[in-house]
Amino acid sequence: MDNNYKILYEDATHKYIMFSFDDEEQENSYLSVNQYLIVSHGVGVLIDPGSEAIFDELYDGVSEHIDIEKIEYIFFSHQDPDVAASIAQWAVTTKAKFIMSALWVRFMSHYGFTEMNRVISLSDMGEKVHLSSSYLEFVPAHFLHSPGNFSLYDSQSKILFSGDIGAAIVTSPQGYKKVANFEEHKEHLYGFHKRYMGSNKFCKAWVTRVENLDIATIVPQHGLLFEGKDVQLFLGWLKELKCGSDYIEELY
Amino acid sequence: MNTLKDIAKKIPLLYVEDNAILREKVATLLKKTFIHVDVAVDGIMALEIFKKHHYPLVVTDIGLPKMDGMTLVSHIKTIAPTTKIILFSSDDNKELLYKGIELGVSRFLKKPINAKELSSALYKAVIEFRHEQQTKLFYEKIETIFHHQNSMLVLLNNLEVVLANNAFLSFFAYESVSQCKNSMEKLGSCFEKNEGFLYQHDGEDPLEILQKNPEKIYNVALRTQEKQVRFFLVQYQAIEEKFDYGILSFTDITQLHSDTVVDGKSVLHDDKNMFALLEVLKSTKAKVEVHNFYKGLSITNNGEIVAINEDSVLLKTSYNQQKAIQLEQKVLLASELLPLTIECSEIIKINFEEQTVTMKNIHYGETSPITRKSVRVEPTGAKELALFINEKKFAGDMRVEDISVHGVKLRMPCLVAGLNDNSHVQLKMILDVRHEEYMIEADVNLYRTKEMQEYFYVVFLFVKLEKKNLVKYITKRQMELIREIKGMQNG
Numbered sequence: 001m002d003n004n005y006k007i008l009y010e011d012a013t014h015k016y017i018m019f020s021f022d023d024e025e026q027e028n029s030y031l032s033v034n035q036y037l038i039v040s041h042g043v044g045v046l047i048d049p050g051s052e053a054i055f056d057e058l059y060d061g062v063s064e065h066i067d068i069e070k071i072e073y074i075f076f077s078h079q080d081p082d083v084a085a086s087i088a089q090w091a092v093t094t095k096a097k098f099i100m101s102a103l104w105v106r107f108m109s110h111y112g113f114t115e116m117n118r119v120i121s122l123s124d125m126g127e128k129v130h131l132s133s134s135y136l137e138f139v140p141a142h143f144l145h146s147p148g149n150f151s152l153y154d155s156q157s158k159i160l161f162s163g164d165i166g167a168a169i170v171t172s173p174q175g176y177k178k179v180a181n182f183e184e185h186k187e188h189l190y191g192f193h194k195r196y197m198g199s200n201k202f203c204k205a206w207v208t209r210v211e212n213l214d215i216a217t218i219v220p221q222h223g224l225l226f227e228g229k230d231v232q233l234f235l236g237w238l239k240e241l242k243c244g245s246d247y248i249e250e251l252y
Numbered sequence: 253m254n255t256l257k258d259i260a261k262k263i264p265l266l267y268v269e270d271n272a273i274l275r276e277k278v279a280t281l282l283k284k285t286f287i288h289v290d291v292a293v294d295g296i297m298a299l300e301i302f303k304k305h306h307y308p309l310v311v312t313d314i315g316l317p318k319m320d321g322m323t324l325v326s327h328i329k330t331i332a333p334t335t336k337i338i339l340f341s342s343d344d345n346k347e348l349l350y351k352g353i354e355l356g357v358s359r360f361l362k363k364p365i366n367a368k369e370l371s372s373a374l375y376k377a378v379i380e381f382r383h384e385q386q387t388k389l390f391y392e393k394i395e396t397i398f399h400h401q402n403s404m405l406v407l408l409n410n411l412e413v414v415l416a417n418n419a420f421l422s423f424f425a426y427e428s429v430s431q432c433k434n435s436m437e438k439l440g441s442c443f444e445k446n447e448g449f450l451y452q453h454d455g456e457d458p459l460e461i462l463q464k465n466p467e468k469i470y471n472v473a474l475r476t477q478e479k480q481v482r483f484f485l486v487q488y489q490a491i492e493e494k495f496d497y498g499i500l501s502f503t504d505i506t507q508l509h510s511d512t513v514v515d516g517k518s519v520l521h522d523d524k525n526m527f528a529l530l531e532v533l534k535s536t537k538a539k540v541e542v543h544n545f546y547k548g549l550s551i552t553n554n555g556e557i558v559a560i561n562e563d564s565v566l567l568k569t570s571y572n573q574q575k576a577i578q579l580e581q582k583v584l585l586a587s588e589l590l591p592l593t594i595e596c597s598e599i600i601k602i603n604f605e606e607q608t609v610t611m612k613n614i615h616y617g618e619t620s621p622i623t624r625k626s627v628r629v630e631p632t633g634a635k636e637l638a639l640f641i642n643e644k645k646f647a648g649d650m651r652v653e654d655i656s657v658h659g660v661k662l663r664m665p666c667l668v669a670g671l672n673d674n675s676h677v678q679l680k681m682i683l684d685v686r687h688e689e690y691m692i693e694a695d696v697n698l699y700r701t702k703e704m705q706e707y708f709y710v711v712f713l714f715v716k717l718e719k720k721n722l723v724k725y726i727t728k729r730q731m732e733l734i735r736e737i738k739g740m741q742n743g
Contacts, residue, residue, distance in 0.1 A: 052727075056720055092627045092726045093657055093719070109572070112731040115627070117541045117552040117586075127464065130456055 009157035015039040016157040019061050021054040041132045044071035047161055048221050051085045071096045077163035078146030079104035088112030103148030141206050143198030158216035167192050168223030178225040182233045199245040207239040257285045260378045264288035268298040268312035295319025299327050306332050308381050314341040325355050336377035404502040411459040413439050425477050444473035462488035469538040482506045533557045542569045543584040544576035547630040548654040549733045551576040567609045574602055577609055592616040626656040629729045631683050640678040641668055659713040667708055683725050685732055690725040
């Protein structure tokens, strides 16, 4: 991990970069956040660029890998501030189109965004977008945790960006942020997923959908990455997880 | 058995068995599920009854007096090929089995009769029968609807053409659906390559794109059998509960399109063409982009043309956009189907309850501010503003009209002598928003000038600039403007 970024995949035409910019004023009170950038054949796709507080740093970080003008798409997995609150800043500085669930388009003006013609809204069943020789698939992940929520699969790098799914409350390690021991990591996953995820039914539906994809790495918006055998261990764990409405008696 | 009863009770059934004890036993069992059960004791009797009632379901023994079961099956299948037949046999005679398959027997059951096996066989036969009936009904219904439509329609199954209506067939001079299917089997690959149109490229089937975007209308070009290119608007509509099926509707706009393309300039004053296109947008319920500006800030939402009366248009759009229209007292409409942006400069009525706006004075705009590539805002006024041309400070009064991360538009009382494309120009200003000041320093290039009655507009593009402060200023100012609009909306 150099200069707050790590290249997760790279070939002659395709690159997948992870950034880890946190709002320093808030670092004691919230989860560490990851942002991602795909550069494919010179075109940039920015993923969950986050809050206004980290805009400057992320802008500089992204500029090291691609001319900002060449960012054509900015994807928001859902509507939360740590995902989308910088939409106005990115609207000012890029010509990009913004991809998000149709559910959240109208709420974006609360973040200072008014150009709805720059939004590509995703219907509930998701979308597949073809790049030159590969594709990006917006995979439904509704109620995990947001009601209008998507993961993003990149077929070239075989990386699945899972948003809040797989998020863990952990002290951010120095160096590469990947899970070292899944068995030990489960306890860090559990608290967050139990309270933030909709129900086991949604977990199962999502796992069933992504099981058909050839996944090398799962990269969440918060916490650590799942690589190699940990991908299947995590999917297996999530499939059986009781969460959200499965514990309704604890909430009402 | 309950489930079978639910789906099968109204289906008439013929049961054929010569063994009286067995016949009595099985008939009693069948009558618990089926309301109409008729019984025959030999092949001849069964055939006679069948000829009168054409049962959809027949259960018969293979060894029957007067006419054996297999001959009976053969006669029944000739009379009514869709009848489902369950055949009982006491041995494993493979030859008979093959013959039965050839004749279209649905299920073979070995004697002695097992109630569970019989129920399962009946269930499967009934499901098959109902499915065939529904499919038949569906096709009949579709075909009736299809051929009575004036629009050109094509029915797709798994994105392959299965049916085209009379309007489509006659437009392309096809004599039959099969001729059309042979010629346009892969319809997506028939879409001609054309800039801004939908056609096959980068391995994507245009029909898949249509299917994924059922609300969107696309331009496509198709060749007739005489090789003439015609232009259409096309839209996909899924059929409820029939996920593999969908309907493509085609609207011929060749005339409108050629008017626009042949002479791009003349279209500016062609109101007839413009209203014809608005009619197309209305009839296809296509979404239009509705644009307004508030102090430089672009406000856009989708809208729909719901009515056109002589020289006025009724637009339906969101509440926020209605408020923006109310503030600006004009509106811009854009669509991929329009050659230019349409400007409506007279707002007659805004109905917030029905979310509609009535507009007049409608014409094509010569320039289209909606193609702006970056967000612009009008500042409240710069606290300091200095311009250095070839290191000499310009002394006149100036103000910032609008600013983006790419450039700035200044209002100046006169043009500065010696200012040209090669001038070395520096700009320094302090902009403030919500009591915070932002210092902007940049090297700029002259982009264009425009002479107004008493002043000039001069646009400079940033060449060297520390972007951070400017981005912060623009986003904060943008937020302030949104608050202003919302304040006015609530007030």
